[in-house]
Amino acid sequence: MEKHMLALQLSHILGEPYSREWVYEQLELPKKESFGDLAFPCFPLAKEFKKNPKLIADELAEKLKHPHITKAESAGGYVNVFLDQSFFTEETLKEVLANDRDYGSHNFGAEKTVVLDMSSPNIAKPFSMGHLRSTIIGNAISNLAEKCGFETVKVNYIGDYGTQFGKLVAAYHRWGDDDAIQADPLTELTRIYVKFHEEAKTDPTLIDEGRTCFKKLEDADPEVLELWRWFKDVSLQEFDRIYDLLGVTFDLTRGEAYYNDKMEGVIKRIAGAGLLEESDGAQVVRLDEQELPPCLIRKSNGTTTYATRDLAAAIDRYESFHFAESLYLVGHEQTLHFQQVKYVLDKMDLPWANDMHHVPFGMILKDGKKMSTRAGKTVLLEQVLQEAIDRARENIADKNPDLKNQEQVARQVGVGSVIFHDLKHDRTHDVEFSLDDMLSFEGNTGPYVQYTHVRTKSLLKKAGYEKEDAEVKLVDEKAWPLIKLVRAFPKVVKESYEQYDPSRIAKYLLDVSRSFNHYYAHNQILDSDQEAGRLTLIYSVNLILQNGLEILGIEAPDQM
RNA sequence: GUCCCAGUAGCUCAGCUGGAUAGAGCAACAGCCUUCUAAGCUGUGGGUCGGGAGUUCGAAUCUCUCCUGGGACGCCA
Numbered sequence: 136m137e138k139h140m141l142a143l144q145l146s147h148i149l150g151e152p153y154s155r156e157w158v159y160e161q162l163e164l165p166k167k168e169s170f171g172d173l174a175f176p177c178f179p180l181a182k183e184f185k186k187n188p189k190l191i192a193d194e195l196a197e198k199l200k201h202p203h204i205t206k207a208e209s210a211g212g213y214v215n216v217f218l219d220q221s222f223f224t225e226e227t228l229k230e231v232l233a234n235d236r237d238y239g240s241h242n243f244g245a246e247k248t249v250v251l252d253m254s255s256p257n258i259a260k261p262f263s264m265g266h267l268r269s270t271i272i273g274n275a276i277s278n279l280a281e282k283c284g285f286e287t288v289k290v291n292y293i294g295d296y297g298t299q300f301g302k303l304v305a306a307y308h309r310w311g312d313d314d315a316i317q318a319d320p321l322t323e324l325t326r327i328y329v330k331f332h333e334e335a336k337t338d339p340t341l342i343d344e345g346r347t348c349f350k351k352l353e354d355a356d357p358e359v360l361e362l363w364r365w366f367k368d369v370s371l372q373e374f375d376r377i378y379d380l381l382g383v384t385f386d387l388t389r390g391e392a393y394y395n396d397k398m399e400g401v402i403k404r405i406a407g408a409g410l411l412e413e414s415d416g417a418q419v420v421r422l423d424e425q426e427l428p429p430c431l432i433r434k435s436n437g438t439t440t441y442a443t444r445d446l447a448a449a450i451d452r453y454e455s456f457h458f459a460e461s462l463y464l465v466g467h468e469q470t471l472h473f474q475q476v477k478y479v480l481d482k483m484d485l486p487w488a489n490d491m492h493h494v495p496f497g498m499i500l501k502d503g504k505k506m507s508t509r510a511g512k513t514v515l516l517e518q519v520l521q522e523a524i525d526r527a528r529e530n531i532a533d534k535n536p537d538l539k540n541q542e543q544v545a546r547q548v549g550v551g552s553v554i555f556h557d558l559k560h561d562r563t564h565d566v567e568f569s570l571d572d573m574l575s576f577e578g579n580t581g582p583y584v585q586y587t588h589v590r591t592k593s594l595l596k597k598a599g600y601e602k603e604d605a606e607v608k609l610v611d612e613k614a615w616p617l618i619k620l621v622r623a624f625p626k627v628v629k630e631s632y633e634q635y636d637p638s639r640i641a642k643y644l645l646d647v648s649r650s651f652n653h654y655y656a657h658n659q660i661l662d663s664d665q666e667a668g669r670l671t672l673i674y675s676v677n678l679i680l681q682n683g684l685e686i687l688g689i690e691a692p693d694q695m
Numbered sequence: 696g697u698c699c700c701a702g703u704a705g706c707u708c709a710g711c712u713g714g715a716u717a718g719a720g721c722a723a724c725a726g727c728c729u730u731c732u733a734a735g736c737u738g739u740g741g742g743u744c745g746g747g748a749g750u751u752c753g754a755a756u757c758u759c760u761c762c763u764g765g766g767a768c769g770c771c772a
Contacts, residue, residue, distance in 0.1 A: 166715070176714060178752055188752080211715050212752095257772075297772055346770090391772090417770055426698090431769040441772050468766055470699075497700085498766080530734065548734085560708070564701075565765070571721095572707060576734050578720040579708080586734045594731060630711090642709070645719080656727095656736040695734075 137218055138162055140203065141173055145214075148198050149180075168616065171206070171215035178212055188212035220618075221610045227622045228607040228668075231675040235602070238675075239624045239682055244285030247459035250452050251277050251287060254383070255465070257294035258370035258390075259303050259324040262377050262516050264499040264568060265466065271557050271688060272496055273464035274383050275637035278686045283632050288386045288456055292448065295367050295390035297441060299328075301349025303366065304359055305341065306331035308348075320369035346436060353395070353438050363392075380520055380550060382688060394447040398439050401447045402432060408483050420479050430475040445476045453487050460490050462635065467495040467563065494635045497565035514568060523574050524549035530576060531695070538694055547690040548582050549574075554689050555581025559641040579645050581689055584680060587648040588691045590655060591677035596693075598661055600670050609668030613658055617650045621675045628686070637687060644683045651676050 142159035149158070158175070165174045177188040177195065184191060192209035199207040199214065206217040231238050253273025256266045277287045306327040315323040335341040351359045367390070378384070402418075405411050410420045416435030422428070431440050452461055463473060473493035480488035499514075527549035531541050538544060556573045560566050576582040594600075623643070631639040660669045684691045 163714075164711075166718090170715075174715085176753095178714070181752065213715070294772065299771060302771090414769080419769065428768060434770040436770080438770085440770070442769090444772095466766095467700075469772080471767055472772085500765080527734095534734065535732075564708090567707080569707075575721070578734095580720085580734085582734055583720095586732080590732065590735085597731065638709095639711095642719095645709095649719080652735060653737095655731080659731075661731050694732085 137203070137223065138173060140201065141175070141216055144199060144201055144204075145175055145195065148195060165213075165215060170210065170213070171208070171217040172619070173216045173218070175214040175216070176212060177214065181212075220612065220615050221608070223622070224609050224611075224614070224618050225607050227618050228605075228609065228671050228675060231621065231678065232602065232605055232607065232671070235678070236682070238678060239628045240282050240284070241625070241629055242284040244280060244283040244459075247284075248286045248288060248456050249277070249280045250456050250458045250461045251280075251289050251464060252292050252462065253277075253289060253464040254378075254385070255292045255294060256370075256374055257299065259300070259321065259328065259366045260294075260370075261321045261325055262374055264514050264516055264519070267516050267553075268496050268499065268557055269464045269466070270378075270381065270383055271554050272494070272562060272637060273462075274381075274688045275558060275640070275686060276462065276464070276494070276632070276635050278688065279628065279632040279637065279640070282628050282686060285459070288458075289384070290452070291385040291388040293367075293371070293388060293390040295363075296352075296392045296395070296444065298346055298349045298438075300352060300363060300366070301347065302331055302342075302345030303328055304348040304352070304362055305344045307362060316369070320366075321373050324366060324370075346438075350436060350438055377517055377520070380517075380546070381554070382550070382690065391441065391444045391448075394444050394451065397447045397451065398443055401443060401450065402439075404483060405432060405446075405479070410479070410482055420475075420482070422475060422478050425474070425478050427471070427475055427478065430479050442472065442476060442479075445472075446479060449476065449480060449488075449491065450485070453485070458487070458490060460492060461487075463491070463493045465493060465495065467497055469493070470495055492635070494562070496562045497560075499568050500565050519570065519573065520550060520553060522570065523553050526574050527552070527576070527582075535695065540692075544692045544695050547692050548576070548585060548695060551581040551585055551684075551689040552576060553581075554687060555584065555641060558637045558687050559645070561638055562636055581684075582695075584644045584648050584684060585689070585691055585695060587651055588677065588680040588684065589693065589695050591651070591673050591680065592693045594660055594673050595670065595677060598666070598670055600674060602674065604667075605671045605674065606667035607671060609665060609672060611658075611665060611669065611672075614654060614669070614672055617647070617654055617672065617676065620647050620650055621672070621679060624679050624683075640683055640686055644680060644687075647676060647679060647683075 138159060142155045142162060146153055146155040146158045161175060161179065163174045163176065165171055175195070177191040180191050181188040189209065189212055192212055192214045195214045196207040196209040199216070203219045203222050204216055205219050208215050251273050254266060254270040256262050273289065277289050280287050303324065310327045310330060312323065331341060348359060352363055405420060411418050411432065412421055414429065417431060418433040419429035419431050422430060430442050432443050433439055449461065452458065465473070470493060477488050477491055524545050528541065528545035531538055531545055553573055559579065627639055627643045631637060660666065660673060663669060681691050
């Protein structure tokens, strides 16, 4: 609101050709506290006025008068504006108290549904760090969507189909060991899957054998079907353990195989729309106008592809949920695939195809290279989580040995550090895997934010703070940077959702934490002359940290 | 070969869709616990924003080009 206010004032002074909107776009947040709270650069005006920007700034600063602006000064071609701190402090604290737990929420998503395709691990393969990104980012975006008023449907689209399972079955026929699979399913299944690919290097007939086995699966051969079910069951059990640890739930867990009997119908629809063409014995949809390679619908041996299944799934999702947005939390490397799927639906005259968005993310690299199951080069998420929890436990024993619920807090902090580490990075960038980095509890980390939350909680508890007798008046120059951050929260939530970018929340929480800790270290809060007002500020910070961590899917313990 | 993405401090990353002296954290070094949890705070050192050209009042940010790394490019998903 202060930005609109200033834009209006400046536009008024400048006159007709300079609209409020234009001025609003020009306004910036100064980089330094000493430059005030808002700044208007005068360089664009210099040319038109044929005047030195400094002179323009001088004049504007002189003319700018408003009850809620305490000072306007000209510096380096800018008009630096200082806001009335006590007025805006009071406004901010009132706003927080009025909304309380809903502070930062919006309702522009009301009556609309967002479907998220997330996590989507492949059965018979270990849950890797790569799946973590999809799970964690998807979960956070889902939480953001709910903050904005949307209904969400989280779908775990399990990879339980395709030639890879033919290969797995073929591998099982050769080297399968039932006892070993019972004992440690994913490890054993991965072992024979890796072995299959190694052997296939010298014996290419194995690949055909795999394809044949998949064909049998698609034709519902009882023996193959039985194996497939078994692999699937044991895998899902393993995945559930991890979802429990992460605290992530789904509204729908559905495998690709679910769409098996819907394939022919979809293919008929595509053909009916006159899109299907024969090519090298396979059936494809050409996407020449989009300058994309054709989308493969049916392979030459008659089996379907994952594109076909994604098409069937997309149609099914629309018919089930009539989504406003359908998001796919899937790695960067599948960008082309989702473009193809979208265009095929578009060509089928399904207008909602435009509401589908691939939300890509970068890969987790090991020594600068992609980690691949086939090469047996993956880092297992569960081991990482356990290691994180162990380190958190050691920390507690060292720093707060009398803490109650140590095991629970160790879990919250350990898991929180892993989740936060993932979410603080720009979604689309690749990240180099580093255990030490991920399990660090100092600096820009999840535990740092959690610890800050604990501090606010502890202050409120000690003071016996009650929201009912909150004081919204606070004159405290030192608190101003923190107040400004509190003010920004709703906007950060909105932008974070619109950009599908949880890292904005993570970075914001670090800013809030840093600002709070600085304030905390330099100002007495309890038993100070403005204790009541300061506590309301602490309450606001507490609310934001708790809310923000919740959005990221991280728990906030009261003590640690 | 074609297309896409990235390159910022020793390391990991920010940099708000073109603006003021490019910022955090880690690591290193030096301080701060008889006061609200030291998982914290304060300070120091550390940069040719991959190279080059262009656009303009102004470029880490936009355009072009080159270098480097990564990814994708119908019968894997």
